[in-house]
Each structure stands twice: as structure tokens, then as C-alpha cells.
Amino acid sequence: MTEPIDENVSQTELVLYFNWLKKIIALRMHAKEDADFYEIISSLPIPKGTKNSLFQDIVKELNLSGEEQLIVLLSLAPYFIPEFINSITQINDNKAGRDLFFNKSLINKSIYPSIETAISLLGGSDIECRQKYFHHFGINSKLFKEDLIAQPSPPHGEPFTRSTLAPGHGFLNNMIMGENKGPEFSHDFPATLITSDYSWDELILDYDTRSQLQEVKEWIDYEDKCREKGIQLEKFKGGYKCLFFGPPGTGKTLAASLIGKLTHKKVYRIDLSAVVSKYIGETEKNLSKIFDRASHGNWILFFDEADALFGKRGTTQNAHDRYANQEVSYLLQRFENYEGVSILASNFKDNIDVAFYRRFHSIVRFKNPEFDERMKLWEIHLPKGFTFAPDVDLPEIARSVKINGAGIYNVMRRSCMKAVLNNTNIIQGQDMLDSVKMEFSKENKLI
Numbered sequence: 001m002t003e004p005i006d007e008n009v010s011q012t013e014l015v016l017y018f019n020w021l022k023k024i025i026a027l028r029m030h031a032k033e034d035a036d037f038y039e040i041i042s043s044l045p046i047p048k049g050t051k052n053s054l055f056q057d058i059v060k061e062l063n064l065s066g067e068e069q070l071i072v073l074l075s076l077a078p079y080f081i082p083e084f085i086n087s088i089t090q091i092n093d094n095k096a097g098r099d100l101f102f103n104k105s106l107i108n109k110s111i112y113p114s115i116e117t118a119i120s121l122l123g124g125s126d127i128e129c130r131q132k133y134f135h136h137f138g139i140n141s142k143l144f145k146e147d148l149i150a151q152p153s154p155p156h157g158e159p160f161t162r163s164t165l166a167p168g169h170g171f172l173n174n175m176i177m178g179e180n181k182g183p184e185f186s187h188d189f190p191a192t193l194i195t196s197d198y199s200w201d202e203l204i205l206d207y208d209t210r211s212q213l214q215e216v217k218e219w220i221d222y223e224d225k226c227r228e229k230g231i232q233l234e235k236f237k238g239g240y241k242c243l244f245f246g247p248p249g250t251g252k253t254l255a256a257s258l259i260g261k262l263t264h265k266k267v268y269r270i271d272l273s274a275v276v277s278k279y280i281g282e283t284e285k286n287l288s289k290i291f292d293r294a295s296h297g298n299w300i301l302f303f304d305e306a307d308a309l310f311g312k313r314g315t316t317q318n319a320h321d322r323y324a325n326q327e328v329s330y331l332l333q334r335f336e337n338y339e340g341v342s343i344l345a346s347n348f349k350d351n352i353d354v355a356f357y358r359r360f361h362s363i364v365r366f367k368n369p370e371f372d373e374r375m376k377l378w379e380i381h382l383p384k385g386f387t388f389a390p391d392v393d394l395p396e397i398a399r400s401v402k403i404n405g406a407g408i409y410n411v412m413r414r415s416c417m418k419a420v421l422n423n424t425n426i427i428q429g430q431d432m433l434d435s436v437k438m439e440f441s442k443e444n445k446l447i
Helices: 012-030 036-045 053-060 064-079 082-094 115-123 127-131 171-179 207-228 252-263 282-294 320-337 354-359 370-380 396-402 404-421 427-441
Strands: 191-193 240-245 267-268 300-303 341-346 364-365
Touching: 012 064, 012 115, 036 115, 053 171, 064 115, 064 171, 115 127, 191 252, 207 240, 207 364, 240 252, 252 267, 252 282, 252 300, 252 341, 282 300, 282 320, 282 341, 282 427, 320 354, 370 396, 370 404, 404 427
Parallel strands: 240 341, 240 364, 267 300, 300 341
Antiparallel strands: 191 267
């Protein structure tokens, strides 16, 4: 058995796992050629990690199997403990008849594991045994979809198994920073994580809209509870689909981010400019990447300005119209089969193809705020330590200035900026009036 890894490394939570990995490698070197991975680890169970183990959190979130954990740890090892791989290659050189196929960088002479390294550790040299593990490196692999390992890039003329086994870029950054931020925006995942510092009580909406949003939250909680307790309701499909519609600036994006905050789910806003393509088949391919990636993540997908993707199908007059209708039909199928939470947002309900309506579990209407809501919005957007000038009649402003929540936010932000530049903490009425005029001018309105 090999010596334990030095536990004085900075990422102490991974030491336990790397110790286990090193022992597994030593056992594989001594095992018979056709021994299977699970036969080898029968005497060496997988560690459970420490109380605040980021790696263990990811294992639980994505339900990673033992073999998936080994592959991911093997990809991480050179980046955290370079001497770890060197010690393995020394073991490898001393064992006749067993080659784990490590790759050497031509730039810095560093040594990295290859896909063949992982396959050999899992399946030895037995063909049938090895075949069981090839799917982890296929195009539909969970490890690729979740960005846990990078796509294979074999040397010229070599089989794909000689590709260097490397962690996904976003996943590696998360492990280095010690925080599970989820995937980063990329060509393969054109979506951005959205968060909010606001609380649920600061979401100012009318009673009906708040009630509908509360029901959305309850449905998500219900699905999570069924999953936790192992309740399987065969008669019902999984997933929750919702449409938010209403004028811009009325809180649709904020509501989506706060639902995620309340239900402890990451909310990803889909960048439609990176999804929709003029080239035939590219839009479907881009959307497929998003749904495939999200299928394991238990996230909320938020499609802002969803009209661009889920718009109405028209009459077929030419090949372009026929393709556009096929595109919507494909989206309809993927949308219905997705078992996660998806929220579509649109300024107008009628812009969404009616075929989607029956797929929605709820349709929530967002309205422009009335007097009571506007009054609360002016109050909550006043920063701590600031006050309104004596000439500011807030009830009169809330009554006469019919502006949405986003507009009030912009007015208060600009008015606060003016106060700070004037070395005061008092919001002046004239600054508010000027800011309101600027907001109205955006929509060609007059006060």
C-alpha cells in the first residue's frame, strides 16, 4: 500500500478523496487483469467527505456514481497535487504488463492522466468490463453535460482514449475557489446565473399576482418533497412549466430569481441571442445543449423575452416558413419533456404559440403597479441612511406619477447619485423630477 498524501495541502477537503484514489490505483496494480472496479473497491469504500465538503455536495447534487467520482478525481489530481501523478507514474513504471497511458505536456513537461488511464483503472484489460465504462466519455455523458470533465481532444492519429483527461473549466474554477457557482456562460451553455439581494417581502405586487407566485413556489416544493421521500407518481409527468406575462419593468425577472432563492435552486437566464440562429438546425442544437445540461442540475431555466423562441407558428408559404414551424414544434417537444423547472417571460401573452398553453402548469399575469404598490416601491428603494427632502410629497408622487417598478428603481438610483455628488444624504425633489422626466422620455411620455 502507498504512503498517504501530505495533508498540508491548501484544499484539505480533497485530501481524503485523493488518498482513496491513490489506494485504488495501488489495488488495481496488484489486481488480476480482468478485475472489475466494484470488485476492487469492495474492501475500500468511497469516502463521504467532510461536513463542509464542496466535492461531496456536488456528488450529492448530481448523484455521481463511484466510477464517476473516480474519473472526476483523476482529472482534478494534477491541478491540486502535481506530485500525486508523479508518484503514480513511478508505480506504473515498476509494474510489468500494466500501462495506464499517461500523457506528457510538450510545453511544461507535466504529466496528465488520459481517458485510457480512467478506463484501465475501472475495467482493467478485460474487453467486456472496459466497455461498461466507455459511455462516461460519450457525447451524452453526464460528466460532459455538467462540465465536470472537458471534451476529448486526442492527439492527431490517436484513438479518443488517448485524450488527456481534464476537468471542465467552470468546474475547476469552482473547486479552486471553494464555491459551487454552477456552470459558466459558454458556447455550450449560453445562460447566466441570476441572483437577487432582495427578499420575498420586497417583491411588491398586487394580491392576485403574489398568490399565483406562491402557488408556483408550492408546486416546486411539492416536487422536491416527492423526490426526497422517494414518492413516485407514475400518472404525472415531472417538471414544472410556467408563463410570466405583462408589461416590461413589472418584476418578472425579479420574481423568477426570488422563487429560486426561496426554493434553494439556481436560476439561469437563457441568452436568446446566443440560442437563436439563422442557420437551419442550429437553434435546435443550441437549445438541446441547454436542456441536456440542465436535466441533471435541478435548476430553474428562465427564458426572458420568450417570444423569440416560443412565438406563434404561421401559415406555410415557403421553405423558410416550413422550417420555422418545425423549429417551434421541436421546442414544444423539448419543453414538454423537460422534467425540471422552466419559466417563460413575455410582455404579451398572445405572442406565445397557443400550443404551449396547455403545457403550462400556471400562467401568471404581472400588472403595472397601482397607488399602493407604487407607494411601497418608492419607500423600499430609499437606501439606508438617506431621507427625502421636506418638499417631497411621497403620497402625491405615488398617486400622480404612474411609473413601473423598474422606473422607480432607476429614478431613486439616479437621485441618490445626485445626493452623494452634492455631499448630502437628502434626496431632493427636483432631482427626482428630473429623473422621472428621463424615464418618461424613454417611452416618449410627458409628465
